[in-house]
Amino acid sequence: MSALWDILLTASFWAAAIRIASPLIFATMGELICERAGVLNLGIEGIMVIGAFSGWMAVYMGAGLWGGVVTAMLAGMLFGLLHATLTVPFGLSQHVVGLGVTLLATSTSYFAYRLILPEVTSPPRIEPFQPYEIPYLSEIPLLGPALFSQTPLTYAAFACAALVALVLYRTPLGLALRAAGESPAAVAAQGLSVTGLRMGAVIVGSGLMAVGGAFLTLSAFSSFFFEMVNGRGWICIALVVFGAWRPGKAVLGALLFAAFDALQIRLQQTPIGQVVPYQMFLMAPYILSILALIVMSRRAEVPAALMVPYRKGER
Amino acid sequence: MSADYGAQETVLRLTGITRRFGATLANDAIDLTLKRGEVLALLGENGAGKTTLMNILFGQYAADSGTVEVFGKPLPPGNPAAALSAGLGMVHQHFTLADNLTVLDNILLGTVPLWRAGFGRAAARARVLTLSRDFGLAVDPEARVGDLSVGERQRVEILKALYRDVRILILDEPTAVLTPQESDALFATLRSAVAGGLSVIFISHKLHEVMAASSRVLVLRHGRVVGQVATAGTTREALAAMMVGAELRKATVTPGTPGPVLLQLRGVHTSKDAAGKDDRIGGLRGIDLALRGGQITGIAGVSGNGQAALSDLLSGLLAPQAGTLDLGGTAQGQWSPRRALTAGIGRIPEDRHKTGTIAEFTLTENVILERYAEAPFARAGVMDWAAARRVTDDLIRRFDVRCEGPDGVIRLLSGGNMQKLILGRVLDTAPRIILANQPVRGLDIGAISYVHGQLVAARDAGAAVLLISEDLDEIMELSDIIHVMSEGRLSPPFARGSMTAAQIGLWMAGQGFDEGATDAA
Numbered sequence: 110m111s112a113l114w115d116i117l118l119t120a121s122f123w124a125a126a127i128r129i130a131s132p133l134i135f136a137t138m139g140e141l142i143c144e145r146a147g148v149l150n151l152g153i154e155g156i157m158v159i160g161a162f163s164g165w166m167a168v169y170m171g172a173g174l175w176g177g178v179v180t181a182m183l184a185g186m187l188f189g190l191l192h193a194t195l196t197v198p199f200g201l202s203q204h205v206v207g208l209g210v211t212l213l214a215t216s217t218s219y220f221a222y223r224l225i226l227p228e229v230t231s232p233p234r235i236e237p238f239q240p241y242e243i244p245y246l247s248e249i250p251l252l253g254p255a256l257f258s259q260t261p262l263t264y265a266a267f268a269c270a271a272l273v274a275l276v277l278y279r280t281p282l283g284l285a286l287r288a289a290g291e292s293p294a295a296v297a298a299q300g301l302s303v304t305g306l307r308m309g310a311v312i313v314g315s316g317l318m319a320v321g322g323a324f325l326t327l328s329a330f331s332s333f334f335f336e337m338v339n340g341r342g343w344i345c346i347a348l349v350v351f352g353a354w355r356p357g358k359a360v361l362g363a364l365l366f367a368a369f370d371a372l373q374i375r376l377q378q379t380p381i382g383q384v385v386p387y388q389m390f391l392m393a394p395y396i397l398s399i400l401a402l403i404v405m406s407r408r409a410e411v412p413a414a415l416m417v418p419y420r421k422g423e424r
Numbered sequence: 425m426s427a428d429y430g431a432q433e434t435v436l437r438l439t440g441i442t443r444r445f446g447a448t449l450a451n452d453a454i455d456l457t458l459k460r461g462e463v464l465a466l467l468g469e470n471g472a473g474k475t476t477l478m479n480i481l482f483g484q485y486a487a488d489s490g491t492v493e494v495f496g497k498p499l500p501p502g503n504p505a506a507a508l509s510a511g512l513g514m515v516h517q518h519f520t521l522a523d524n525l526t527v528l529d530n531i532l533l534g535t536v537p538l539w540r541a542g543f544g545r546a547a548a549r550a551r552v553l554t555l556s557r558d559f560g561l562a563v564d565p566e567a568r569v570g571d572l573s574v575g576e577r578q579r580v581e582i583l584k585a586l587y588r589d590v591r592i593l594i595l596d597e598p599t600a601v602l603t604p605q606e607s608d609a610l611f612a613t614l615r616s617a618v619a620g621g622l623s624v625i626f627i628s629h630k631l632h633e634v635m636a637a638s639s640r641v642l643v644l645r646h647g648r649v650v651g652q653v654a655t656a657g658t659t660r661e662a663l664a665a666m667m668v669g670a671e672l673r674k675a676t677v678t679p680g681t682p683g684p685v686l687l688q689l690r691g692v693h694t695s696k697d698a699a700g701k702d703d704r705i706g707g708l709r710g711i712d713l714a715l716r717g718g719q720i721t722g723i724a725g726v727s728g729n730g731q732a733a734l735s736d737l738l739s740g741l742l743a744p745q746a747g748t749l750d751l752g753g754t755a756q757g758q759w760s761p762r763r764a765l766t767a768g769i770g771r772i773p774e775d776r777h778k779t780g781t782i783a784e785f786t787l788t789e790n791v792i793l794e795r796y797a798e799a800p801f802a803r804a805g806v807m808d809w810a811a812a813r814r815v816t817d818d819l820i821r822r823f824d825v826r827c828e829g830p831d832g833v834i835r836l837l838s839g840g841n842m843q844k845l846i847l848g849r850v851l852d853t854a855p856r857i858i859l860a861n862q863p864v865r866g867l868d869i870g871a872i873s874y875v876h877g878q879l880v881a882a883r884d885a886g887a888a889v890l891l892i893s894e895d896l897d898e899i900m901e902l903s904d905i906i907h908v909m910s911e912g913r914l915s916p917p918f919a920r921g922s923m924t925a926a927q928i929g930l931w932m933a934g935q936g937f938d939e940g941a942t943d944a945a
Contacts, residue, residue, distance in 0.1 A: 281536040281543060284525075288533050291522035297484075298520035299534030299584075300505035410524055 123255035139317030146310035151207025154342030155214030160319025165326035185319020200418030441490035465638035513585030523570035683717030692747035722903030740764030770855030840871035
């Protein structure tokens, strides 16, 4: 028990949790925007891969780090455009299109990697984002090193969540977006374009997912590996449900999951880790997430028109 | 007063509107004009093309040919935004509201440019409150739409239009979902709106409403204009003849011959209804009811007083918490929808779209929903679709269901045809007890008299019919025995003709119950 407290009371543990949460927050916000407008985007896993790859490759080829972020976002938006075109105006199955986009984006990344770096055995490294200590705030004991000594991209993740919440709940655009996910007929009756709103949401949301992927190569690690996204996209799908489609609660969910993840790594080093196989620790965040999901999401209000294609003039 | 003011000014002109759906000609060269400050009733049976015409006007569909002019300017086809900005507002038959958003959010949606940073919510809220006071449309702007009653939702729809400064308001069968009291309130609202310079198109198939609310009537039949008259210069009978194309024979219902008691409730208490929606009254509170074969037993009352719980109880969706449910003299211990079906209870549910049918299934699949696992539809666990289709074909013919065939999706049927198919599905099993919950709500007069005729025929064949309806005329015309329902309680039985509408009205308001059962009636 004391080992647990020792971990929980260190700044490095909380710093790690926030670092692990950052890519999840970007991608969860992206997915949340899509689902709030009525489109389930299962392309998220692949879009994170293409974001991780393209951002890293842009920096490797000489772009700045922010140039890498923008490149990743544009690549994500491109795949978002593909997803949106197939699911919104064509009204195809969102599940099938989403899985297809994931497979396509993932294999495109791997293919491009091999094409550009045919002879390479271990991927080249780049110089990633460095932690930026916010003046004064970073000097607060415990909180300072945990919260205010992160990389700029982490600060951006939290700013992004705040912006998404602001737009969704405080602007006409956000209202129209939410209405498109609740009752497309109501949106159309008020003279707004359901197609435009949904496509816009999917494209922008996919851009954010790709930035979440790019966080892995530009901020967390300094290189691109196959399988590096490793199911984070699927976790984000669950986080949206966990957060009951609300940005604030989704961020809390991401932090909770990340804290479990950071904890299990540290618990492996303690005496408990000598007896329990490490695979059990790897499983722990997922098991705890499932439990939290069951507890939290039973009363969640699903957007009423989620996964319902809208066809104009249909009786 | 407003009829004279600016009576010359034509605010809306439709010319030669034609629209096909597949093989059906929904609108055939329709001309229509609307003048300022008048209420034009668009009258016609279900499927006459009223809704299609209005959807074209409002830009939901594009017409195949024809033009629309609003205030002298042509309207681009298929563009709801253009229709809105031209001053047209439509309240659809099926509301276009988002349930999870507040009233204010629903009203504001699309009224502010999307790229603006904020709403000015406080000012908007004040304006909504002013409008709702001026037009007598009481509703709380911060309420979640999903929590409102149907009547309140309709007020939100009208407020939505008024908030946009509409000058032409189109109401598509606005009373189909309203209680009589709510309908009266709506007509009062329309009168004050018209006095304020608004022009209204009122789509309906209910003659007494058209007579009460309109100044001019345009009658449609099979997609064509068949007549145009001033309301003051016509009668209900003349309009009915125009609408259905022949003089309507009014069925007189002869009293039934009472048979044995087939179902008896004694002191039944229940929880709220199965869906948990109707929890204002919290279920049935000690109900005594005997259903006899050969009789129609009518339940009068304003909906939301326990009708849903009673209906769910007979459907098997809800079991008594106290009291007994006897079927043919045997008390039922276990109670489930399956047991209700095997006991010979045929069910016509209140909401034919939600609980009566599965929208995306074919007619055939919907017909066998309650019997799919029995012969001849399933043999040794394998479906015999040919047999199912034969039965469906037979029902379509016998019950005059207008459709493309047994393999069409049921969602595409009009309300009347869907109800005829449900009726056929129920009667085909020769049920001993028929639960008919609001069986004619939203139907046109042709379909209403058909459904009523079939229920009476089933009664004469010995079935016990339980008719639940908000329409007191319907209850008094058909029922051999009338009970009144109020706040989860049931009045004693009244024989046909023993009560006036006014007396029943007092029971509806809950008066007789308080004097105790002994000296009631």
